[in-house]
Amino acid sequence: MNEQEKFMREALKEAEKARKIEEVPIGAVIVQNGKIIARAHNTKNKKSNALFHAEILALNKCAKKIGSWRLLDCDLYVTLEPCPMCAGACINARVRSIIFGAYDAKAGCCGTLYNLPNDQRFNHRPQVIGGVLEKECAEILSSFFQELRKRDKQ
């Protein structure tokens, strides 16, 4: 198992925590010098806050931990391709790279609908690597929504 898959498995563990509390299962971890320094999962419904995506929560924890708004040597791992808010947050925080699992046809802004981190007009361009453990990252989401639809029919 390579480094990227190793850390994506940790992001998947976070996604699993979200699933257990009936949140859309998306998880993130931030890695600095080979160590996880922040981890978070989506809590949008539980906390009634549209900002509480896994990435935002992890970036927030990370900034508090390292005491700087510049996360230049940090890599963000997330199970789903970031939306505009989260891709923008990574640009603002000067994250070194964004590594994601599943592609998001509905809101993905790291290659799918837009490629915001690759826009040279912004003052920082995180490197983007998509599709790491794509199958597992997509599967946890699709099974969550299948389950939801089954319950709705009952």
Add this chain to the structure above:
Amino acid sequence: MNEQEKFMREALKEAEKARKIEEVPIGAVIVQNGKIIARAHNTKNKKSNALFHAEILALNKCAKKIGSWRLLDCDLYVTLEPCPMCAGACINARVRSIIFGAYDAKAGCCGTLYNLPNDQRFNHRPQVIGGVLEKECAEILSSFFQELRKRDKQ
């Protein structure tokens, strides 16, 4: 003075609070049913957190206050055109409208570099109105940066 200018003056008061603590002077207020329910100013440097844009802080307060992630009847007023992170946050939070003052040639995503809130592929489209009290909103920023450059030369 119309409604839009009235609330933009309140956002400018927030920007002024940022200026006083030597932050880039950007302020925001959120209005629901004709009343301001959240106000915030940029504290990125003071709090060492790249997420702490005026809009994000105001949206966060607003969600806590109304206890819902859906801010469907809320209008966000901000002195500078939102960046990708903040424009994306408004889409995610289903803000009704984004009213901004100055245009941002470097990172504006509500008409300048992108028009994210007008993209029908996202599941919500906030209305966008730009240029409200544009001169005042641009002026507080340009005088802040002029002052900064003067000090740097000393």
